[in-house]
Amino acid sequence: MARSGSSSRFLIGRPCCSLVTGLICLALVHSVRVPERSPNTLAENTIQAVERLFNQVLYATIEDARQRLPSHPANETIDRQYFEELDLVAGNEDYYSTAFYIFAWINSDLMYHNTPDKLLIEVLPGEKIAIRRFFGKVKPHLTKYLRSSRQERAELVANISQLANETGDSLITTFLEFPQNLKSQLPELQLMDYTKLAQALVQGVASGIWTKALNT
Numbered sequence: 001m002a003r004s005g006s007s008s009r010f011l012i013g014r015p016c017c018s019l020v021t022g023l024i025c026l027a028l029v030h031s032v033r034v035p036e037r038s039p040n041t042l043a044e045n046t047i048q049a050v051e052r053l054f055n056q057v058l059y060a061t062i063e064d065a066r067q068r069l070p071s072h073p074a075n076e077t078i079d080r081q082y083f084e085e086l087d088l089v090a091g092n093e094d095y096y097s098t099a100f101y102i103f104a105w106i107n108s109d110l111m112y113h114n115t116p117d118k119l120l121i122e123v124l125p126g127e128k129i130a131i132r133r134f135f136g137k138v139k140p141h142l143t144k145y146l147r148s149s150r151q152e153r154a155e156l157v158a159n160i161s162q163l164a165n166e167t168g169d170s171l172i173t174t175f176l177e178f179p180q181n182l183k184s185q186l187p188e189l190q191l192m193d194y195t196k197l198a199q200a201l202v203q204g205v206a207s208g209i210w211t212k213a214l215n216t
């Protein structure tokens with residue numbers, strides 16, 4: 001991995017987590033036992049809509065970073081190799097858990113409260129716009145779901161409205177935590193496992209260039 005040592009760690013309000021364990025912590029923070037779901041078209045449709053919007057943000061940010069990469073010295077930012085590796089990943093969940101990992105990597109300086117590197121400084125404004133748009137678009141899907149399933153989550157909906165206008169850097173962490181936060185509020189709306197790659201790394205299952213990232 002090409003980041004400097006200090007910025008390669010990834011903190012989400014925890015004393016010392018690597019990028020990988022940081023993402024795992026994220027998955028466990030709101031860990032909820034999810035009952036076996038009975039088929040529920042309404043929930044499925046909502047999950048698909050939210051995932052599609054979430055994935056759009058990951059994709060847009062990564063493509064923006066990839067395009068800006070050539071103008072940055074190789075050791076100042078994430079290696080091009082990781083983006084190329086992403087292109088080889090087949091399977092929706094595998095692809096987006098890899099994208100989620102790269103996304104967290106691009107943003108890791110923010111989690112650390114470090115000064116963002118040059119790539120992040122360039123990517124950040126577009127990224128925030130995409131995330132605000134995400135929350136703005138997710139809201140009607142969730143309110144429709146809540147109405148149809150006769151549930152109320154006023155605080156969740158209020159938070160999402162607010163996030164659609166949020167400009168602070170906390171927006172990035174909130175976005176990363178969104179799948180878990182949603183699951184903790186509405187267990188039946190469990191999105192795909194975005195921490196799959198991070199977990200595979202911890203378990204020693206993932207291989208290739210990703211294991212290089214583990215040790216830096």
Ligand SMILES: *[C@@H]1O[C@H](CO)[C@@H](O)[C@H](O)[C@H]1NC(C)=O
Pocket residue numbers: 073074075076
């Ligand atoms: C790596 O970073 C150092 C300073 O941190 C810089 O002097 C050097 O040119 C960089 N090397 C490459 C290949 O970008």
Ligand SMILES: *[C@@H]1O[C@H](CO)[C@@H](O)[C@H](O)[C@H]1NC(C)=O
Pocket residue numbers: 155156159181185
């Ligand atoms: C709403 O936001 C507040 C402040 O950020 C947070 O403490 C609370 O847990 C959030 N609630 C939900 C349901 O997301």
Ligand SMILES: *[C@@H]1O[C@H](CO)[C@@H](O)[C@H](O)[C@H]1NC(C)=O
Pocket residue numbers: 161162164165
């Ligand atoms: C967020 O901005 C929209 C317009 O973009 C506005 O209609 C809405 O009231 C704002 N919400 C909050 C909570 O500030």
